[in-house]
Amino acid sequence: MKVFKIPEATVMRLSVYSRYLYQLGREGVETVSSGDIAKGVGVSSAQVRKDLAYFGEFGTRGVGYKVEELYNHIIKILGLDQQWNVMIVGAGKLGSALALYQGFAERGFNITTVLDVDENIIGTKLGNIEVEPLEVLETRVKERNITIGVVAVPASAAQDVTDQLIKAGVKAILNFSPRVLKVPREVVLRNVDLSVNLEVLSFNLVFNS
């Protein structure tokens, strides 16, 4: 259904809107205006309308949006009306923080498997998950129907782990290593560089002062 390109910033805001709508739904709110959403999440109402317009007409003029309907629609757009099985490779500080992060399961991401090469870590438990050796990567991807691989290994191992994940059948990679990874065109890649976030702050501290 690749019709036109949706900016990534829009996708990220949809994710934020959906959380806000979820909260409103739980509070019993039935309809909401673009202005309310804007105020609730801290963007302009023009931006909210523009973001939602990518996916067709939702609202009723003067009435606004039905909270539940809009929520369900966004969840579907984000692919969160289904479960995604996730493997984390690397059970260091970051990998284990990710494995234990409650927010993933709430949004339909099942961390099913965590792998590492360190014999002191293999066999330990992160919540309900026992860390397993890297050798079982391919077997686990196949038997657990894993679509998303999270790369939380040192830079030097990142490309090799990524190649193994893709060879095993993973369709999307979330890369936390500082290395630029090569993946085939059909694989979805997203890089999360934690220092970039601090650099956006320092840029703004300097630039806006």
Added chain:
Amino acid sequence: MKVFKIPEATVMRLSVYSRYLYQLGREGVETVSSGDIAKGVGVSSAQVRKDLAYFGEFGTRGVGYKVEELYNHIIKILGLDQQWNVMIVGAGKLGSALALYQGFAERGFNITTVLDVDENIIGTKLGNIEVEPLEVLETRVKERNITIGVVAVPASAAQDVTDQLIKAGVKAILNFSPRVLKVPREVVLRNVDLSVNLEVLSFNLVFNS
């Protein structure tokens, strides 16, 4: 020097370019074209030229950019030609992963202080840093000249911690909690929601298939 608004995506790409230029510099490469940078980091060369054009003319037509000069310029733009002192509040799995993350110091971010409220965590060490109680927040911000506060506490405590950081004199907040925070206009706020990253993947898995 707030002349015009630089898109955040540009700032994030500048950060990526700077790492690539650093790598080239270490390999002894002296000049580089926008096409080389583009290929090295995986964006279009038109995008590279557009991003760099925000900050004036750098390159020489037909020759390209001087690696060291461009690197130094970007580092300055990003505010990385100075040191920033950082406090992390929350020494759970995520906070401690951040405290131990080597990438921050490499880019000029000194994690000087880590605080928590849990008596089992206070007094333990993360690398060279001893976790201290939340009560010392204001004292430490002042005596250690801390500009950036990292919020890695549960959602329920996030706004309170943020208020304390700002009251103590912090100028920028990096928020890892899933809560929408309110900060005064002059404080720089950046939210890092780890699940959003997975949602961008699931969106792409559904939308591009």
